[in-house]
Structure formats: C-alpha cells, structure tokens
Amino acid sequence: MAKGNLNSNRLRLLKGVNLPNYLTIGRILIVPLLVVALLTPVAEYWLGISGYALAIIIFLAAAITDILDGHFARRRNQVSTLGKFLDPIADKLLVSAALIVLVEKHLAPSWAVVIILGREFIVTGLRSVAASDGIIIQAQMSGKIKMWAQCIAIVALLVAAAAGNPPVSNFGQDYPAIRFWEVAEVRTAFNNLSSLNLTANDWKVFGYLVGRGALWLSVFLSLLSMYDYLKFFFDKKQELSRSSAVSSHE
Numbered sequence: 001m002a003k004g005n006l007n008s009n010r011l012r013l014l015k016g017v018n019l020p021n022y023l024t025i026g027r028i029l030i031v032p033l034l035v036v037a038l039l040t041p042v043a044e045y046w047l048g049i050s051g052y053a054l055a056i057i058i059f060l061a062a063a064i065t066d067i068l069d070g071h072f073a074r075r076r077n078q079v080s081t082l083g084k085f086l087d088p089i090a091d092k093l094l095v096s097a098a099l100i101v102l103v104e105k106h107l108a109p110s111w112a113v114v115i116i117l118g119r120e121f122i123v124t125g126l127r128s129v130a131a132s133d134g135i136i137i138q139a140q141m142s143g144k145i146k147m148w149a150q151c152i153a154i155v156a157l158l159v160a161a162a163a164g165n166p167p168v169s170n171f172g173q174d175y176p177a178i179r180f181w182e183v184a185e186v187r188t189a190f191n192n193l194s195s196l197n198l199t200a201n202d203w204k205v206f207g208y209l210v211g212r213g214a215l216w217l218s219v220f221l222s223l224l225s226m227y228d229y230l231k232f233f234f235d236k237k238q239e240l241s242r243s244s245a246v247s248s249h250e
Contacts, residue, residue, distance in 0.1 A: 020073040052162035119222040146221035156211030
C-alpha cells in the first residue's frame, strides 16, 4: 500500500514538471560541468580546447536556458510554483559557482565575491522572514541590473583568459591590482588604441578591463539592491505596525 502511494506521488510530481521546469533543472545540472571545465584538464584532453572556452560555452548555454524557460512559461501559461522555487536557485548556483572559480583562477578578488554572495544570503533570508510576516518582496530593478552585470563580468573575464595565459602581468597574484592603469600591459593597450594599432593581446586586456568593471558594478549594485530590499521590508513592517495600532484603537 505504501509502495503504491509512493509511486502515485512520483507520477503526480512528474506530471507537474513541464518544459520550463526541465530547462531550469538542466541549468542546475550544468553547474558541476562548469566547475569541472575550469578546474580540471578535461577540456584539453577530450575536446582539444581550453577549459575557459568550454566554460564560456557552458555558461552561455545556461544563460540561454534561463531566457527560454521564462519565455516558454509565459507563452504556454506554465508558470508554476516549482518553477518559481527552482529558477532563482538555479541562477544563484550558476553565478555563485562561476564567481568562486574565478577567485580560484585569480580572475576576481575574493573580497568582491564575498560581498556579492553575502548579499545573496542576506536577501534570501530576508525574503523568508518577510514571507512569514505576510510580506512579499518583489524583485527590484537594481537586483535585475546586478544579475546582468554579473553575467557580463563572468563572460568577459573568461573570454580574456580563454586564449591561454592571462593577459595582465599581475594575474598570477592572489589579489589582482585595482590600480590597473599601473599595469604595463594595460598602458600598452591604451597606447595602441590611441594609434589604432591593437594587437590580439590588447583585445584580451580590454576584455579583462570590461570584466573587472562589470564586477565592480556588480559589487555596487549588490549593496544598493540589498539596501533597497531592506528598506522595502522595514517600511512594510512599519506600515503594518501602524495599521495594527489603528485597528486596536478602533
């Protein structure tokens, strides 16, 4: 009897999984492949390409599934509770894994990634507390822009390193220099830009700078969006408290 109920529950669960959900689940399953591509020599041994190149392909494929699952969910009227639960988890897993590996590969400073990921934990916890109080915290525009900035940072930094050795002389250090204008390769790239004589390495340097700029923007937007969410929550709490006080006096 118990076995029959278990099978019945499994069938109901499978019936509740639609195409957008499958795309989201696929995005979650892609995350370990991204880590393997960047931290192991699998890509070089089996595919003959750099791990960075394979990671770019995997990350872009995951980003495409993110766009498609939302598109299909709205177009087919298949917006589901499971999808609302899994979609932000998939996004956070993908971005978090990519950022942590970028730190390991000396492509991003650890302090920036700690701020970005710390913000995610705080906002997720805040949403749980808010939901228990009957407050629904909708996504803020600053949070959406932050997500795009993170994706640009990840792709640009991976592209900058995809051709082999990192393009900037301080790449091998644990703490990449913020004063990038003091790096010889950067000065050379800007000099070549002024004379319209860019080399392949110059393009890599500019890709690196775009990635670092987007990463700093992500840090700023992480703090800004966290402030937006906290302000919204406490404003709502005060509003509910005032409403309760008025009701108790009537």
